[in-house]
Amino acid sequence: MIDRESAEQLIDLAGRYARDKIAPRVAAYDQEERFPRDLLAEMAELGFFGGTVPVDDGGAGLDFVTFVSFIEEISKVCHMMGCLLSMPSGLVGASISDFGTDEQKRRWLGPLAAGTMFGAAGVTEPGSGSDVAGMQTTYVRDGDEYVISGSKAWISNLDIASFLITFATSDRSLRHKGISAFIIPTDAVGLGLHPYEDKFGFRPICTGDVILDDVRVGADALLGEEGAGFSVAMAAVERGRLGVASRSVGVAQACLDAARSYAVDRHAFGRSIAAFQIVQSKVTDMEVGVATARLLVRHAAEALDRGERARKLTSMAKMYASDVAHRSATDAFQIHGAYGVSPEFAIGRYLRDSKVLQIVEGSNDLHRALIGEMSLGLREVS
Ligand SMILES: Cc1cc2nc3c(=O)[nH]c(=O)nc-3n(C[C@H](O)[C@H](O)[C@H](O)COP(=O)(O)OP(=O)(O)OC[C@H]3O[C@@H](n4cnc5c(N)ncnc54)[C@H](O)[C@@H]3O)c2cc1C
Numbered sequence: 004m005i006d007r008e009s010a011e012q013l014i015d016l017a018g019r020y021a022r023d024k025i026a027p028r029v030a031a032y033d034q035e036e037r038f039p040r041d042l043l044a045e046m047a048e049l050g051f052f053g054g055t056v057p058v059d060d061g062g063a064g065l066d067f068v069t070f071v072s073f074i075e076e077i078s079k080v081c082h083m084m085g086c087l088l089s090m091p092s093g094l095v096g097a098s099i100s101d102f103g104t105d106e107q108k109r110r111w112l113g114p115l116a117a118g119t120m121f122g123a124a125g126v127t128e129p130g131s132g133s134d135v136a137g138m139q140t141t142y143v144r145d146g147d148e149y150v151i152s153g154s155k156a157w158i159s160n161l162d163i164a165s166f167l168i169t170f171a172t173s174d175r176s177l178r179h180k181g182i183s184a185f186i187i188p189t190d191a192v193g194l195g196l197h198p199y200e201d202k203f204g205f206r207p208i209c210t211g212d213v214i215l216d217d218v219r220v221g222a223d224a225l226l227g228e229e230g231a232g233f234s235v236a237m238a239a240v241e242r243g244r245l246g247v248a249s250r251s252v253g254v255a256q257a258c259l260d261a262a263r264s265y266a267v268d269r270h271a272f273g274r275s276i277a278a279f280q281i282v283q284s285k286v287t288d289m290e291v292g293v294a295t296a297r298l299l300v301r302h303a304a305e306a307l308d309r310g311e312r313a314r315k316l317t318s319m320a321k322m323y324a325s326d327v328a329h330r331s332a333t334d335a336f337q338i339h340g341a342y343g344v345s346p347e348f349a350i351g352r353y354l355r356d357s358k359v360l361q362i363v364e365g366s367n368d369l370h371r372a373l374i375g376e377m378s379l380g381l382r383e384v385s
Pocket residue numbers: 123124125126127131132133134156157158159160204205210359362363364365366367368369372
């Protein structure tokens with residue numbers, strides 16, 4: 004674990020890098036729907052991908068409290084970069100960290116944490132998103148090999164991923180008990196990657212369908228025990244949600260900053276629009292929303308730092324922070340009036356992306372249901 008002073012230096016470096024290098028290019032690459040590879044290579048050089056991956060596995064060994072501040076700092080400028088940087092610690096890397104063999108960690112996790120390799124996580128299917136246990140992709144064992152067939156939808160990183168962590172069931176009627184997790188190289192025979200184009204939000208990340216047409220993998224592709232795939236998926240999403248929550252705080256802060264500076268500069272009826280109480284009220288909601296969302300994210304990070312499971316807290320942080328981000332984007336857009344529509348202002352991007360933040364890694368409606376069930380003792384908390 005790094006000391007407080009080094010953590011502050013890293014967060015400060017992330018902020019400066021985001022403002023100097025990412026900010027001038029984000030509008031263009033959002034429009035073009037791809038990440039600039041030179042920035043990814045530079046961030047790899049700076050060690051930005053290492054996150055909470057243990058130092059022994061090639062990561063930076065950050066504590067979760069430092070990690071969430073680091074991701075927020077980048078996300079104030081571009082939460083999609085925050086998404087990519089959080090993947091080795093979250094959706095893609097967490098399951099290898101928790102369930103991988105030494106060889107899997109050496110082959111996949113180390114390069115992922117170094118930023119020299121990218122991965123994808125394929126949970127969602129065309130017919131099942133929230134209902135993970137309802138997946139239709141199947142596998143059969145054939146000697147020492149597994150043969151996987153089915154399809155996944157809305158899978159991110161298809162243009163840069165060297166491997167895919169994905170999930171399949173040996174028997175659909177077993178629901179979550181039949182699911183196993185596999186690590187599949189993206190050049191495997193029978194694996195088809197089909198990106199979508201012109202997405203409404205989250206434009207820089209390449210997202211699309213994955214077709215698994217009798218993909219044959221060795222026993223070394225199995226991640227965790229056979230039949231334990233649901234737990235593998237839940238470990239990935241629990242820490243993935245912390246990343247989404249931190250990114251949401253960054254987006255909400257960016258909305259507040261944009262709204263404040265626009266409100267002060269813009270004049271109507273002979274005075275700055277900042278003088279209107281209805282504008283002030285929106286800014287107040289943003290201030291309170293950002294501050295409380297940040298505290299909740301930190302609270303979840305502290306629980307993970309204590310070694311606790313944080314299923315309920317990460318759900319709460321993801322739902323609340325992304326709701327705050329979307330409400331802040333809506334209010335900040337209103338304050339911008341017609342200029343919110345202009346590509347010269349970032350507020351349109353915040354509005355589109357904050358809507359999607361409410362959907363990825365569990366729709367907020369699902370989180371609302373899960374948190375209620377956990378609170379009422381109808382669902383296990385850890
Ligand atoms: C840009 C983008 C990138 C993505 N990247 C990935 C990725 O890399 N890997 C991956 O696996 N997935 C990815 N996803 C998929 C994402 O995680 C799913 O969209 C999400 O889990 C919701 O699933 P769904 O869209 O199938 O919605 P559904 O499950 O069909 O739900 C639709 C709506 O029904 C309601 N609903 C459903 N269930 C409940 C419930 N139990 N209680 C209350 N309301 C409910 C909610 O209103 C919900 O919004 C991505 C999605 C997007 C948009």
